[in-house]
Amino acid sequence: MYRRDFIAGSIGLGLAGMPLRAIAQTNIGAATLTTVSDGNLVLPAGFIFDPMPQDELQKVRAAYGLEGDQLTPECNLALYQDGENTVLFDAGSGPDFAASAGKISDSLDALGVAPDEITHVVFTHAHPDHIWGVLDDFDDPFYSEATYYMGRDEWDYWWNPATVDEIGAARQAFAVGAKRRMEAIEDAVALFDDGDEVLPGISAVASFGHTPGHMSFEVRQGNDAALVVGDAIGNHHVAFERPEWPSGSDQDAETAIISRKRLLDRLTAEKLKLVGFHLPNGGMGRVEKSDVGYRFIGDRA
Template identity: 85%
Template sequence: MKRRDFIARSLGIGLTGLPLHAIAKTSIGTAELTTVSDGNLVLPAGFIFDPMPQDELQAIRQAYGLEGDQLTPECNLALYQDGQNTVLFDVGSGPDFAATAGTIADSLDQIGLTPQDITHVLFTHAHPDHIWGLLDDFDEPLFSEASYYMGREEWDYWWNPATVDEIGAARQAFAVGAKRRMEVIEDTVNFFDDGDEVLPGILAIGSFGHTPGHMSFEIRQGNDAALVVGDAIGNHHVAFERPEWPSGSDQDAEAAILSRTRLLDRLAAEKLNLVGFHLPDGGMGRVEKAEVGYRFIGDRA
């Protein structure tokens, strides 16, 4: 059994999934924002749904066809190209996390890029499907020419030796894996805080809760803008319809609810484009206010 298959099975992640290389695009001024697939995950439904009110949840699951025991969320990395910089938001799962994910190099090839073309990597957070792709099959940096950026709070949390003991048995592998990859970039990583302009036209937005230092990013040129929200809005169903419900995927449910609600309010009010890591059809779309909560309007809808 391959190492990633063993890890996937120990975490309850399945080994079958969806077609790869889903891509969506939009323009931001003279720049282009693209989503590039890293494959998908296969998760136990309870990983998301267990903390929610089950009676009310059932109607939403039926409406979205989510009545089975598994969820198969896409993994969509945002790629921003402004003519000078080629910026990748997160790096995907790599070869060790799940057999259905870790396809970023192939997906970049589909659009004529190699990992060496990436000039900057900005991390939303350090969960496995967002940072384990830092290393290739030989444990060497895949994006060898890139500069790396991570929020200071997120880095400090995973770097803290106490985290592996405090995070809980189900997530201990997350902590060990994050620390191992962060050690590779320890001497070169650039830190930023909530509200900082990380790169020209890219603003960090604290969206804490999914992890203690989770960051989203506003990308803007003039009046054109989009928000890259990582896992702060983690799905297209319950997170939109009932953002006030706790999700089992969030490490701090109360903080995550505040972040999710704030982002949805802004996205709907300002009619901004949205990129969500686990949203469907390439992860790109808009948010509309609904009679109850919100709805996701995908660019391919």
């Protein structure tokens, strides 16, 4: 399988000779928000593109150099450090999901952060590349000291024993895998709802559709703010160029379109920083309006 080399694309932060996987960083007031690579996924292009209008899609694919039959999106976890808390947004893939992902251990190591220094893990949603990483090779908690936070609707959906039967064959393993990880963290999890201040400076923004309870987060210190959007804006090409197109990666495409457009509107209107889990070059940047839709302007080219 084709595997993209992330080190080659990484930006060094000055620690000579170390493989650096902290690939983007910004200040939020006195706090820092850093993205940390968990590797990447290898997806059949149709997983995202199949439901889209194919003739118009070809133009977007050509413009973004996406004409092959595979996509290799980065997986970037956001790390928020405010001096008190060391918060990780999502847990990563862990050892069991994909050979090209589950690299967070090396990346945290390169940054000088030990897994047991993570005080909180805040989930956008419970897909495998976001939650399976709570368990290590031995099925022990990887973030051994962390408290976990998940949106209540997301928790209820994956916790429901009916979900595995109703989700469809293509995602059945997602349901089984999510439930097993959630059982492992059940005693250390707190649930939240839209608008709640999950932790100081971190507020939940409902962005349902990719999954039934997907959450984004506003990270704010005074006037300095970013939106951590997880997979609600799931790529740098069609999600921006044509946010109104249904994506095959969203469990409820129509609801996901509404959420995506609302986030893009807000990001441009309020000129917020953007952190996206599967966006390129560390996934940090901002949004501009384009002729028909929007454009991702990454901090790192």
